Amino acid sequence: MAKLLVKVQRYFRRKPVRFFTLLALYLAAGSLVFLHSGFAGEPTVTGSQRGPGAGEGPGLPYLGVMQLSRGFKAVATMPEGGRRHGPWFKSTSKEPAERAKAGDYGSTRSRALRGRSGREKEEDRARYIGCYVDNTRRRTLRGVSFFDYKKMTVFRCQDNCAERGYLYAGLEFGAECYCGHKVQASNASESECNMECKGERSNVCGGVNRLSIYRLELAQESARRYGSAIFRGCFRRPDNVSIALPVSQLMLNMSVDKCVDFCTEKEYPLSALAGITCRCGFPTTLFTLHEREDEQLCAQKCAGEEFESCGTAEYLLVYQTQVQDNRCMDRRFLPTRAKQLVALASFPGAGNTWARHLIELATGFYTGSYYFDGSLYNKGFKGERDHWRSGRTICIKTHESGQKEIESFDSAILLIRNPYKALMAEFNRKYGGHIGFAAHAHWKGKEWPEFVANYAPWWATHTLDWLRYGKRVLVVHFEDLKRDLFVQLQRMVGLLGIAACEDRLLCVEGQKDGNFKRSGLRKLEYDPYTPEMRKMISGYIKTVDTALKLRNLSGVPDDYYPR
Numbered sequence: 001m002a003k004l005l006v007k008v009q010r011y012f013r014r015k016p017v018r019f020f021t022l023l024a025l026y027l028a029a030g031s032l033v034f035l036h037s038g039f040a041g042e043p044t045v046t047g048s049q050r051g052p053g054a055g056e057g058p059g060l061p062y063l064g065v066m067q068l069s070r071g072f073k074a075v076a077t078m079p080e081g082g083r084r085h086g087p088w089f090k091s092t093s094k095e096p097a098e099r100a101k102a103g104d105y106g107s108t109r110s111r112a113l114r115g116r117s118g119r120e121k122e123e124d125r126a127r128y129i130g131c132y133v134d135n136t137r138r139r140t141l142r143g144v145s146f147f148d149y150k151k152m153t154v155f156r157c158q159d160n161c162a163e164r165g166y167l168y169a170g171l172e173f174g175a176e177c178y179c180g181h182k183v184q185a186s187n188a189s190e191s192e193c194n195m196e197c198k199g200e201r202s203n204v205c206g207g208v209n210r211l212s213i214y215r216l217e218l219a220q221e222s223a224r225r226y227g228s229a230i231f232r233g234c235f236r237r238p239d240n241v242s243i244a245l246p247v248s249q250l251m252l253n254m255s256v257d258k259c260v261d262f263c264t265e266k267e268y269p270l271s272a273l274a275g276i277t278c279r280c281g282f283p284t285t286l287f288t289l290h291e292r293e294d295e296q297l298c299a300q301k302c303a304g305e306e307f308e309s310c311g312t313a314e315y316l317l318v319y320q321t322q323v324q325d326n327r328c329m330d331r332r333f334l335p336t337r338a339k340q341l342v343a344l345a346s347f348p349g350a351g352n353t354w355a356r357h358l359i360e361l362a363t364g365f366y367t368g369s370y371y372f373d374g375s376l377y378n379k380g381f382k383g384e385r386d387h388w389r390s391g392r393t394i395c396i397k398t399h400e401s402g403q404k405e406i407e408s409f410d411s412a413i414l415l416i417r418n419p420y421k422a423l424m425a426e427f428n429r430k431y432g433g434h435i436g437f438a439a440h441a442h443w444k445g446k447e448w449p450e451f452v453a454n455y456a457p458w459w460a461t462h463t464l465d466w467l468r469y470g471k472r473v474l475v476v477h478f479e480d481l482k483r484d485l486f487v488q489l490q491r492m493v494g495l496l497g498i499a500a501c502e503d504r505l506l507c508v509e510g511q512k513d514g515n516f517k518r519s520g521l522r523k524l525e526y527d528p529y530t531p532e533m534r535k536m537i538s539g540y541i542k543t544v545d546t547a548l549k550l551r552n553l554s555g556v557p558d559d560y561y562p563r
Contacts, residue, residue: 141180349426368393
């Protein structure tokens with residue numbers, strides 16, 4: 001065999017033209033085979049569906065501001081050649097063939113025509129009802145909302161709203177999704193809904209202050225139940241109850257569901273059960289929901305459901321409905337350039353992103369960042385893209401420590417969190433993303449010990465540096481912010497030079513969970529900290545505690561110390 005190869009090699013050295021001729025013929029033959037397979041296409045079977053790996057992957061997690069629901073359900077199937085449809089759609093097998101006949105057109109006009117025909121075909125699943133005016137101060141659709149400035153599609157918005165029982169889904173600005181039970185605005189010209197969806201350019205997703213609205217034809221009426229209402233507690237009836245809770249309805253067959261349904265349809269975020277009277281309203285200074293009573297005072301059986309409590313005329317049992325309180329949802333850039341740069345400083349994992357969410361809702365202005373995180377920008381933190389010195393944002397997120405960086409700011413909110421919790425949160429973010437979790441192998445491998453050895457000293461030096469070099473530093477403990485959000489947020493807004501509107505802060509309390517909150521469903525079943533780690537971290541806690549007290553500040557909370 002070797003002798004034969006040597007002879008062939010010598011032959012082609014003497015006849016190079018023949019060698020290149022054979023090579024060209026070989027490549028031409030391969031090209032013809034490739035082209036033939038391309039024209040032949042992928043075999044299809046009528047009614048068949050691709051497996052999970054062939055579609056666009058699982059749906060994005062829900063990123064709205066309410067805690068009512070935390071994620072899209074994964075969509076495992078996708079009709080061949082067409083759009084994915086969730087389980088709430090009525091199925092059809094005609095769409096792929098019809099789309100194939102329609103062809104692919106490149107012009108704006110043909111794309112609009114194709115979108116219109118698609119809407120007509122989907123009338124039995126999600127019927128397009130038109131382009132509507134929207135207002136940032138009084139939303140047209142007042143249910144939950146979420147943003148995705150990179151991957152928003154019509155389907156994702158419809159699916160998100162349908163899963164939560166809403167009747168309408170609206171898309172705006174190419175990337176924003178709003179849900180609701182009523183459309184409370186006037187029609188606009190179809191030409192004003194002219195922005196392509198960020199995740200699918202073949203469809204329109206509203207425009208500037210314009211909503212492309214779909215009515216969702218749910219397959220099951222039971223999907224309209226409002227089972228995600230949040231229990232807020234038992235409260236004494238306010239003095240001016242007709243002003244504090246302006247809408248009421250007598251219900252002789254009262255139940256929690258009936259009262260929650262009634263207030264949801266009336267577009268109120270609070271549902272208060274008072275015996276046989278259902279009351280609806282907003283949290284206000286007249287009814288703050290800050291002074292909870294013993295639940296036994298509300299333990300009167302419902303007339304329509306013997307296993308439920310419906311409160312009394314004097315003590316109201318309060319639930320938060322799915323209706324979004326829009327009094328604190330409008331956000332914008334500062335109208336004039338800020339004269340001072342205010343830092344929102346924290347060690348990584350200390351809740352900086354959550355604090356930004358709260359500040360934006362409380363002030364109505366975007367926050368900026370010393371860095372640029374595309375995932376945060378895509379989910380609604382529009383100040384993320386601005387340069388940190390632009391002066392257009394109310395404060396600037398930073399994890400920096402060191403004299404030069406700290407002295408760049410005129411004042412700062414210093415957010416401190418229990419180092420045991422902060423280190424674990426940052427480790428999860430580093431290996432699992434903003435709302436993900438590190439794998440078991442990372443915790444058990446060399447990554448975790450190395451991470452603690454490097455990051456634990458930084459937790460202490462970060463705080464010490466800001467206390468030493470910072471100008472006008474307001475210290476806020478993450479644990480205090482969770483425990484008493486209203487008071488702590490008032491302090492933070494005061495440093496930012498904004499007059500705190502109490503009703504707006506009460507609105508924030510109802511929308512306190514932001515887009516990047518971990519579900520808490522995957523907590524470790526063991527303590528990852530070794531005795532050596534705890535001894536080291538305990539020393540750092542004592543150092544920070546001493547530094548805070550030397551500046552006449554309250555020391556670290558007691559729960560920072562290990563048990």
